[in-house]
Amino acid sequence: MTRIGEIVATHSLGFVAESFTLHQPPALGSLVKAPLVAGGEALGVVCFGETVGLQPGRRALRRSDEAVYDSAIYQEHPELVHTIRTEFHAVLVGWQEGGAVRQVLPPQPPPLHYSVAVCTPQEVRAFTERLDYFRLLLAAETPLPSEQLLAAHIRRAYADRGRDDAWLRRAAREVARLLKEEYDRLVTVLSGIAPEGGN
Amino acid sequence: MPLRLGSLGREIEEMASREVTLERRQRVERAREALRRLDPREVRTRLGDPRTVTTFVAALPLGAFAAAFPAPEAPRDFSVAAADGSSMGPDRHFPVRYYVLNTGYAVITYGSRPGAILDSRSRLYFRDEEVYLALQHRTLPVEGAILSAKMAVEELATLFEVASQAPRPVVALTDGVIILWGLQNVPEEVQGEFLGPFLETLGRFAQEGIPVANYISLPGAHDVVNALRVGLCPEAVVNCARCEFEAGRKDSACASLAGVPDRELFIYLREGERSDLFQSRAPILEKYKEHQVGFFYLNAGQEIARVEAPLWVLEDPRTLDLVHAAVVDQCRRGRGYPPALQEAHEQAAITTADRRVVEEMIEEAFARRRVVLPWSAKERSKRERGI
Numbered sequence: 001m002t003r004i005g006e007i008v009a010t011h012s013l014g015f016v017a018e019s020f021t022l023h024q025p026p027a028l029g030s031l032v033k034a035p036l037v038a039g040g041e042a043l044g045v046v047c048f049g050e051t052v053g054l055q056p057g058r059r060a061l062r063r064s065d066e067a068v069y070d071s072a073i074y075q076e077h078p079e080l081v082h083t084i085r086t087e088f089h090a091v092l093v094g095w096q097e098g099g100a101v102r103q104v105l106p107p108q109p110p111p112l113h114y115s116v117a118v119c120t121p122q123e124v125r126a127f128t129e130r131l132d133y134f135r136l137l138l139a140a141e142t143p144l145p146s147e148q149l150l151a152a153h154i155r156r157a158y159a160d161r162g163r164d165d166a167w168l169r170r171a172a173r174e175v176a177r178l179l180k181e182e183y184d185r186l187v188t189v190l191s192g193i194a195p196e197g198g199n
Numbered sequence: 200m201p202l203r204l205g206s207l208g209r210e211i212e213e214m215a216s217r218e219v220t221l222e223r224r225q226r227v228e229r230a231r232e233a234l235r236r237l238d239p240r241e242v243r244t245r246l247g248d249p250r251t252v253t254t255f256v257a258a259l260p261l262g263a264f265a266a267a268f269p270a271p272e273a274p275r276d277f278s279v280a281a282a283d284g285s286s287m288g289p290d291r292h293f294p295v296r297y298y299v300l301n302t303g304y305a306v307i308t309y310g311s312r313p314g315a316i317l318d319s320r321s322r323l324y325f326r327d328e329e330v331y332l333a334l335q336h337r338t339l340p341v342e343g344a345i346l347s348a349k350m351a352v353e354e355l356a357t358l359f360e361v362a363s364q365a366p367r368p369v370v371a372l373t374d375g376v377i378i379l380w381g382l383q384n385v386p387e388e389v390q391g392e393f394l395g396p397f398l399e400t401l402g403r404f405a406q407e408g409i410p411v412a413n414y415i416s417l418p419g420a421h422d423v424v425n426a427l428r429v430g431l432c433p434e435a436v437v438n439c440a441r442c443e444f445e446a447g448r449k450d451s452a453c454a455s456l457a458g459v460p461d462r463e464l465f466i467y468l469r470e471g472e473r474s475d476l477f478q479s480r481a482p483i484l485e486k487y488k489e490h491q492v493g494f495f496y497l498n499a500g501q502e503i504a505r506v507e508a509p510l511w512v513l514e515d516p517r518t519l520d521l522v523h524a525a526v527v528d529q530c531r532r533g534r535g536y537p538p539a540l541q542e543a544h545e546q547a548a549i550t551t552a553d554r555r556v557v558e559e560m561i562e563e564a565f566a567r568r569r570v571v572l573p574w575s576a577k578e579r580s581k582r583e584r585g586i
Binding site: 055058061074075076077078079081082083 | 307
């Protein structure tokens with residue numbers, strides 16, 4: 001298991017983790033996991049990422065000039081990496097234990113300070129076989145519109161499943177069913193998941 | 200709203216109108232003119248004359264009054280170490296006497312292998328010999344000036360420790376800790392208590408060849424202006440105690456410069472340039488032995504800053520150039536203020552929440568031993584704010 005972050009806030013609907021790599025939270029929509037005290041692992045979809053000052057109240061100031069910009073700024077100001085952190089948020093969509101996968105909220109939130117890891121393609125494949133959790137994602141209260149989150153997630157899962165076109169068609173039909181009364185949201189998701197060069 | 204802003208307003212207006220007057224502008228102009236015109240050799244002779252008596256502290260010009268030296272190029276690879284301290288307590292209203300010193304530090308390495316260490320050291324002092332200073336005939340509580348001196352000693356010791364482990368060349372910066380002004384008005388015995396270890400640490404810096412300097416933003420010192428006042432004195436022997444102008448004639452050449460801060464003199468410096476060197480003659484320095492302190496003023500980009508350092512730093516052109524170059528480079532990187540000092544300060548700061556946590560930890564430790572700590576009734580009433 002490759003640990004990518006540590007949980008710094010947690011509740012029944014999701015958690016916030018500090019990323020081990022600065023500026024590189026896991027991709028939006030990717031499936032991540034965190035251990036549960038009672039056994040098994042909570043599964044969440046990454047719904048937000050940000051890089052902010054470590055101490056509240058310290059704002060970032062412009063550091064660049066004509067010669068020094070982008071990554072060179074960090075060479076010129078070696079202390080910067082110690083004053084900022086990258087965080088990501090995940091909404092819980094299910095949990096797994098001993099090979100069984102459940103697409104409901106886990107009984108407890110994952111514990112504070114525990115590790116977060118990205119799910120392996122096998123785990124993604126196993127979890128995304130059923131699509132009941134789309135409902136949870138569409139209802140999630142996240143900083144970005146839930147249809148954008150769902151589209152990002154379907155794109156990631158499609159890639160993790162090795163460009164599984166049959167699954168993508170099934171996912172599209174499920175989205176159409178869930179959003180049949182909300183044309184605008186439906187179009188947003190469908191245009192967000194259309195494979196490149198197709199529609 | 201108990202603070203009556205209306206009545207403060209009138210006084211604020213008066214304060215502002217007094218600061219911004221033609222008379223004050225003329226004072227500054229006269230001081231600048233004296234800086235250009237006066238011969239530093241004459242001022243040196245006068246300050247060296249044992250008959251000279253002044254009511255103010257005047258700096259000794261070691262070179263020219265109005266010179267300017269451009270910043271040398273900073274080395275390709277170098278480090279800057281900085282330390283800053285803050286304290287919590289002692290609190291008279293808390294039932295046990297203790298205080299916490301938190302010394303923050305930053306070591307930033309620039310060049311081909313950039314890196315940074317930002318951290319702090321926290322210690323709680325509670326033993327009798329820590330919270331009281333036992334002198335020959337009496338005992339003094341460690342607070343106020345004594346606590347500040349203790350913090351300065353800790354700060355300099357931590358600074359030496361982290362600077363000596365940093366990749367060379369390294370410049371060590373302190374925030375207000377070189378001339379221990381606070382010790383000037385405490386009993387000699389107390390001075391000795393803190394000056395001993397303080398000077399010992401300065402000696403370690405010297406031994407290791409690590410330049411240490413104190414960076415002062417918006418300096419309020421007047422000692423160069425005071426040197427000009429000595430130069431302007433019309434008497435053959437400068438003796439403020441016998442000054443005939445003191446009584447009535449306020450427009451004497453000397454009095455007409457009083458109150459002008461040195462920083463107003465050095466606005467002719469261009470960005471990165473420093474003034475010539477001066478030696479501080481603060482009374483406490485009589486006890487500094489081989490660590491006499493000098494200073495220069497510097498255009499730090501957004502203001503005229505003052506950099507103080509032991510003379511062994513300033514009189515060696517290599518360490519002088521290194522300090523000058525490193526400080527200018529720091530100010531360029533930090534938008535006018537050295538980032539190493541800023542980060543050391545961030546590490547040192549004790550927030551209100553931190554304070555509360557420490558108090559709770561202490562209360563809990565006593566509670567586990569079945570002792571409830573009673574706050575003073577006054578403090579409790581302030582916290583409850585019942586109506």
